[in-house]
Amino acid sequence: MQKNDVFDSLVVVKRSGQRCDFQGEKIAIAIKKAFDSIEHHYESKDINLVYENVLHLIMKRYQNRKTIKIEDIQDLIVEVLNHKGYQDVYVHYQKYRAQRTLTRESFATKEQHKFLKAMEKLGLNDSDDPKLVGSMLPPQVMTYEFGKVISEEFAQSFLLDHKTVRNLDSGLLYLHDLDSYPMGCPVSVQLVFSNRFKEAEKSSIKDALLSLIHLIHRVFDEQSGNVMIPYFEKELEEPLLHNFISIWEHTLELKLSSFGLQEVLPMEELRQKFSAIQSLQIDLEDYRFFYQSSKQMKDLFFDSYRESLESLQRVLKDELCWFLKEMDFQYQQNLKGQKLSLSIGTETTYASMMIDKVLISSFVQEKPKSVRGIFKVKQELHLKQDGMLREVCKKAFDAYYLGVLDFEFLDVVYNQSKEDVCYGVGGERAFYDNTTQDGVFVGNKGSISFTSINLPRIALRHQHDENLKYFYEELSETIEMAVQEILERFEYQCSKHCYNFPVLIESGIWKFGENVKENDRLRKVWKHGVLQLGFVGLWESVFLLLGKKENEKEAQKEAISIVQFMKERLRHYSEANNLNFTLTGVLFPEVGKHFFELDEVIYGKLKPFTKNRQYSSSFHILSKMDFYERMSLEGKFHELCDGGHVFLVYQKPKGDFQEVLFQMIQNGIGYTHYCKMLDK
Secondary structure (H helix, E strand, C coil), X not given: CCCCHHHHHCEEECCCCCEEECCHHHHHHHHHHHHHCCCCCCCHHHHHHHHHHHHHHHHHHCCCCCXXXXXXXXXXXXXXXXXXXXXXXXXHHHHHHHHHHHHHXXXXXXXXXXXXXXXXXXXXXXXXXXXXXXXXXXXXXXHHHHHHHHHHHHHHHHHCCHHHHHHHHHCCEEECCHHHHHHCCCCXXXXXXXXXXXXXXXXXXXXXXHHHHHHHHHHHHHCCCCEEECCHHHHHHHHHHHHHHHHHHHHHHHHHHHCCCCCCCCHHHHHHHHHCCCCCCCCHHHHHHHHCCCHHHHHHHHHHHHHHHHHHHHHHHHHHHHHHHHHHHHHHHCCCCXXXXXXXXXXXXXXXXXXXXXXXXXXXXXXXXXXXXXXXXXXXXXXXXXXXXXXXXHHHHHHHCCCCEEEEECCCHHHCCCCCCCECHHHEECCECCCCCCCCECCCCCEEEEEEEEHHHHHHHCCCCCCCHHHHHHHHXXXXXHHHHHHHHHHHHHCCEHHHCHHHHHCCCCCCHHHCCCCCECHHHHCCCEEEEEEECHHHHHHHHHCCCCCCHHHHHHHHHHHHHHHHHHHHHXXXXXXXXXXXXCCCHHHHHHHHHHHHHHHCCCHHHCCCCCCCECCCCCCCCCHHHHHHHHHHHHHHCCCEECEEECCCCCCCHHHHHHHHHHCCCCEEEECXXXXX
16 A cells, blocks of 8 residues: 555654654554564464555545544554454453553653563563463573563663664664663674783693683673684694694604613703794704614604604594584573684695694584684685695585585685785675774774665665666665664764773773773774674565566666665765774575565565565575576675675585686685575
């Protein structure tokens, strides 16, 4: 049903006497909440049927009137629910209205009243509905959900601008990690830990990994999202070398003892020689002084060295498998679902290559859910026949098809000459820091906040326009509203102090954290982070506007124009505020589902998109398309989405690993993940 003059001129009078423009979307949301509050499952068409009938009654009864009261709208909802036979919803909605009347009389402020509504979502009042009281949830989960809902409601009641709340309720915007808003937490961080754990490094691989696990979970406690480790193999080189020295010394002593030769060698001098080892690649001729002309002694040195390397790999494999299992165990206890990414692939020392090979093997064996390996590809190192890391890359490619390891590409134009570029789980990406004088990449930082916009909602409002002028005008207005919300959140986050985040700031994990004092506010640090804007339903929007699908050139051209427009608007806001706004094209299917359900309630059955029951994430193509054609098209969006992007591969393409990876680089792919077709 289209808006007409009745809705354009009608003014809604709230209980407080405040007046506002008529917004049909708010009625749709209220009806949806009424249906969602009961145990019986209804489809969106039922909700839309009630909504359409309520609008029809308003048009019929209020066409010659200028105002309508909130209570009158609720009376119409009750009338339609009863008339259409939704008795269970009708009864529950009537109870709800009666309770609301009592609580409004009991609380002095609107905010207090809203808080009670939030608690009732968890069933703190008496209810016969197990869905409301959460009786199927374990107590720990219930406690977490309670805190989450209260925190979200606190943010909406006391911290967010009322326009932002309205945009959230209507389904135009989505604030990721809203429950962490009151705490002012950032989202994610790049973690470099080696310089902080020298004592652990001098002990063993196990000690270093234990320290890392401890640090990761302390970081998880101070942020809402994932942790990225950009050079994992480099971090483990020192403890690996220490383990090797201990193993070789022990192995050689056993061999010498078995032949009664331990008294022959000057063991103290040999230990000093061992303690000076700087690499796993050892020229045994440097030890000629110890074995001299004795063939037996020489063989013992050579055999012990070879066996020690083999033993070291076994120890490393055991420790890395333990690490992945321990992270998975901790992940099961972590209700926030935070994950870890380990980037490897570009270090060329013997120790790093060993760590890469063994880590890849450990991923294949354990298939962890909480940890994702990310292999960084450089053509010179990995794809040439004489590349130093070609065989490691081939091993990584096999793991890629198991879905336990992803690829990032350092040779694409937007990643070249950027040593600090770092991707995280799902394709989140570090990028230029506009707050530095030369706009360079800055390591040891991450994402501050993440907001998404509902593109199809804007397209639905303008699908009958003769040109796209008004679509782009509203898109620009929506981006501005999203930016204002992000800035509002950023200012709140900056009001926190260094002592609120002792691990992230005082430990120096965030870049420039060493420059602030305990009582300082955090603008000096957070300004270097990323302010992410995501988008949902690009291809659905293009179809609504043009009637063209993603395999048609006209649709592809318009889709690129829309994303370029958004990127340019964010560039403007970055420069105007001297901050790092970034357009993000990663996967967030829960947001696509959320937006789709709301839009279907408001606009009725969205026939072209009902099969998937959700909008596509950002620019991702869900329909069937030739592998290389889709790669070429999606690659164009990777450079535009500088805050993150991912190319999903559902089936193995033809060609060996060198050809497939080379084609990805040629087509501008920055990050790729393989998932089985069933996971799509």
